[in-house]
Amino acid sequence: MLDRQIAANGQTVTLKHNGVPYTMRAFVRGYTPREIGNGIEQGDSKVVLLPTELTAAGFPADQVPERLDTMVVSGRARNVEYANPVELGDTVVRYDLLVRG
Known part of the structure; x- marks a missing residue:
């Protein structure tokens, strides 16, 4: 279901990991004033990436998005501050990234 939502409503982003660019669809949104802090x-953004999008983009299966990767969103290069895997059971269903810059 999340795959269909990102295909229909997501935007194209490029994640640069270990110097290699991977283009995929993702949800990108800013944080609300109540979320700022901690x-x-x-100006930070939350980016939701799906494992299926990473795989389709050719991202290495044995690696994960990580701090200091670069993400291009709407033509602007930004830094990944953290990538938090979200699991259902023992399966990662998405990565929540905080990007800055």
Whole structure:
């Protein structure tokens, strides 16, 4: 279901990991004023990536998005501050990234 939502409503982003660019669809949104604090700054964005999108883009199966990867969103290069895997049972169903810059 999340795959269909990102296909229909997501946007194209490019994740640069270990110097290699991977283009895929993702949800990108800013943080609300109530969410700012505890390491989240004004201008930061939350990016939701799906494992299926990573695989389709050719992202290495034995690696995960990580801090200091670069993400291009709407033509603007930004830094990944963290990538939090979200699991259902023992399966990662998405990665929530905080991007800055």
